[in-house]
Amino acid sequence: MADRDPLERLGNQSRDLYDVATWEPRTALDRLASKLYRWGIVGVRWGTVLIALLLTLGILYASFRDLRTKSVPVIGVLTVLSALPALAIVVYVYASDVTASEPVDVVASTFVLGVLFAGLAALIEAPFSAVLGGPIGTILMYYLIVGPVEEFVKLCAVWLFAYRQPSFDAVIDGAVYGAVAGLGFATIENALYIGVDLARIPAETMLQTVTARSDITATRALAGPGHVIYSAFAGYYLGLARFNLDDAGPIVVKGLLIAVFIHATYNTLSTLFIGTVTAAFPTVPTLIPFFVFVLVYLGFFGYLLFRKLDRYRRLYAKFADETDENGSSLTVARTEFDE
Template identity: 55%
Template sequence: MDFMSGDDTDPVQTANDEPDLYGITTWEKRSRLDSLSVGIYWLIVRTGQAVVILLALATILAIGGLSVLTDPVIGTLTAASALPALVLAAYVWQSDVTSSEPPSLLAITFLLGIVTAGFAAVLNGILQPIFATLEFVGLVLFFYLVVGPVEETVKLLAVRLYAYNDDRFAAVIDGAVYGAVAGLGFATIENAIYISRAIGDIGGLTLGLDLIGIGGDITATRALAGPGHVVYSSFAGYYLGLAKFNPGNRGPIVVKGLVVAAVIHATYNATAGLGTALIRDATGLPELLAFVLYVFGYVGFFGYLLYRKLRRYRRAYLAGLTSDGNAIEERQPDAGPE
């Protein structure tokens, strides 16, 4: 059953042949007051967006998130750690058969993915001690009730703040592309923070052999986390795109996407340690290699589901092409985890 009726016309519009129902059951910008109202609404929306972005920037600066990138060692390791996530985000971008997304929107979404990560860092830091009192059960609850929902929400916020409102966000699949880019931004700053802390714990590194040895181990570990962020937020972003083109059910669709992304994300966090231990004990592999196998299996599985979702969209889009190569209007199938 639809959350809202697909027919949003007033009964008067349906039953009345009067061609002009302006101010009765329809509305459009006509008078100076109408124009003023449109302008005020635009200003309120843009001011709200600016406040959220400035607050996010202030938050990430307050926790030292951006300052870590000014260190050449941390910057080098962070860039290396983000490469797998970058490759995966590039694949999602390449999978968009409708049109190539503008670099400006991609760059802004990436930067917003970085700054909105500060919200997640603060909320996670505040709430983790509360759940820690419940030990193992608390840790699992923390992943499912805080980490997954909060991190996927702030990544989706990075898309919703700017790219979503742009006319060039013109297809459902665009949501997956911008979601992937937001996930890349989030993963990049998260890696930078983790790498900075790890280097601080061992007393620092230099741009010499330490960077190749110890730094390589830290970077390899963080590089495994990035692709997951891209996959999770691609799912949420896809549903955000679906919501944009199905306004009658926008709220439930967005919620569905967030639930899918948050559960996949939280399950990874909750099972990574156990899964790695089981692989290590069964194969005798070192801890790091066992972890690599687990990540490849888990993220690879959901990456495959994302691939299927993007492929179904591609097939539906191509099937909707007319003989002269122009796409028809209805090209927004739903696929993937239900």
Template identity: 50%
Template structure:
């Protein structure tokens, strides 16, 4: 889009600082450096704020102290993150273009861990939505939890890897989105497990007779919630892989970047909120139809089926990209095979 003056002006006219602009003077270059400095400072502030909020949450919730007293909790958290990690690894390996640098993947993971605190604060502030009769909890999932958590995970991708030149294909967005989902699931698992453990390791060691007893008691106390979180974690990977894919699509379609990012967030937030809504209802309702089957078994079944459906949809989307990529490159290779060097006997191309 051009200004009316620039549209009608002759190409020979100099419209610098009138209807066009480019860096020419020292002040222009200072303006560019100032702008970039503000952006860098803003990103660093967001990261620092994320660190601060996460530390406060760990301190206030008691999770930090419990982890210090009982480091085996981190082992349970790591165990619970294995399914999500395997899924993130699978999405990473579906990238047919180039392998993403480990440094960028690790940075995305860490940023998502840090930014989970933003989601915790916002979810708490708007927790009053749950007080609305009948539909309060559903509104809370669809208007708060889903959009907020998917946004902070996407923020981890946008803040760093998205701006890197090595983020060079649409499918890279799904890879980094999956890594952000893994980071969010990891810290969420830590918080859930610590909330469900009542006895710190110092007490366990005294009552159970040594280090082995402490490990055993910790596993017994937190094993069930770790297993539950192990099934819930892959959902975060799937949701944010969808949002990340559309962020990648937006990077290469700048004229419609905003709506494309919004579409990805709407999809991810809807899948996320629907899961949160149904996971507390469906297993109980099914247990009424099939009495005798433990609700926990039905819960596991629902999670596997629900997440499996959307994982398959994501799989199809990634496969479509792979097919398009192969077709484009095979076409280019076939065209190059027919290109031969011209000689003096060949007619000139007009």
């Protein structure tokens, strides 16, 4: 794409081509148009957040409206426990950012947006889950709906706020915020699974049943890290796109394709693997094959994520040392996305 119109190039900045081949806010109408554009962008962003908030509250109400009040603390404790493995991965990714520590308020905002955007994903997925059934339909659901929708909304949770902050000044920051958005998404998802499971427990046997059926917490604890790993990959490529504007679109799409593939394949293979093991060995608890599968599958892609972050970290340290030896400073260029 040409940087300037042919007329502007011929004029060589010697003529005023305002509203002919160039433009800047000069008149009252120009300034009004600029303000309306900015207000419109702000309205779309925060309107999206408001819609996500209302959807999330609606989903929580629909899921927990029949839940006994005394169950709420139990859900809270089990949800926190289930999120700990995912949190551990986030802490590692956060510590891998050698450029600068990310502001706590921006990290917290990204986490909250990750929670809220789960409601949008649920709204989009619901109609398809009612239509697509059977083994083939379930696999199509994973690859065409669940994976793309959930990874897209998690990336939107990063793009909506953290991406536009001055603190987002390195490619690796995308992985950090992507991981945090994944943690938020996993946390609310775990809460819903645990809450729905506890809602089926009779009141008089609550304590005994919670103890006996803690497998739901363990299952969610094993599943949670996946969301962090998927969105950390997508977030990394969002960061890469930020500093490679000419190819930003394809780079973001590449990151999403990677995240969607890992996510959908995890859902598909875990279902097939657990189903096969259970059919062959009916007496084996479901949690055991699930643990083995998660350890191998997420362990592999977690290692690939580690390699990617470690390569960035080692190169940064190497170039920083070379810069110090040359007596120059290491700075990060700003982009048009900082506006």
